[in-house]
Amino acid sequence: MSQTILETAPLECPECAARLAITPTLAGEVLDCRGCGAELEVVSLTPLLVQLAPHAEEDWGE
């Protein structure tokens, strides 16, 4: 998982640098980059920051 948090204007995918047009309402929101399909996670709403979403842990589930 990338540890680099990019804050750019406009926001870019940390994987492929595609522009992200997002209006998240929850920290932790998960979204897919339309440029490369990478799963991203919103780590902060203010300021708006995204990073590559972590891989599922062993105890994740329903």
Next chain:
Amino acid sequence: MTHIGMVYSRGRVEEKMLQEAAQRQGVQFTAVQDDTLILDLDPGALPFDAVLERSVSTTRGLYVLKFCGAHGIPAINRHAVAAACADKTETSLKLRRAGVPTPRTKVAFEQESALAALDQLGYPAVIKPTTGSWARMVARVDSRREAEQILEHRSELPNPVQQVYYLQEYVNKLGAAGEPTLHRDLRAFVVGDETIAAIWRNSPHWITNTARGGKASVCPVTPELHDLCQRAAAAVGGGVLALDLMETSAGLVCHEINHTMEFRNSVAPTGVDIPGKIIEYCVRQAKA
């Protein structure tokens, strides 16, 4: 006004739908990421009339629910319910004790005893972790030789819980008429004393989870299905639950119950406002 707190890990489609449902219903709703939580022996960290636990981490969720229980905060679901669902062994024991049809299951701790148990069950059989979700590390084995390979790999995993071998008969599921190549099982959604919806999950693979590509289609909630779902839900303590069932020539069997259900793929085919029903239930459970 009732104040619902949702403890969550990741803002998946489900968490957003729950947030939107609360807004539609005019319910005061606060989403708290479990990353940021500081739980305390004294009350105060969760200043809500009810807590909806939606941690994607089963471990974190169970700890949050321990605190809710200790501090008298109604939780959806209660810790005892979540704990019963989080461990397939405990779920199976409770289903069997309640007389709910469930597949034949054995548990062993060593490779040799697991192989002996599988010999008793017969092949094909299924080896599962007793904890875990999304069908991770679930393996169908058609022979003793295949079982030896799976158990050998499992025995090297560092987590000792992975050496709790949960072994189950392979159930020949009845498929949809005219679709002999598709495997089909059934997921039913229980909210309190209602079975609000059910879907069939169809897949060319014997693992039918929608998280693994199974396609959902609506399944009618018959009186028989409702009755079985209510008995199964009651066996683990009730609440907001997603039940996994299989149709067999002898009737329905329940093999798993999920306490933090995913429902994104079930709202459209069923036409049921599942997140709305969950929020309504939370409000009913909230402290007066």
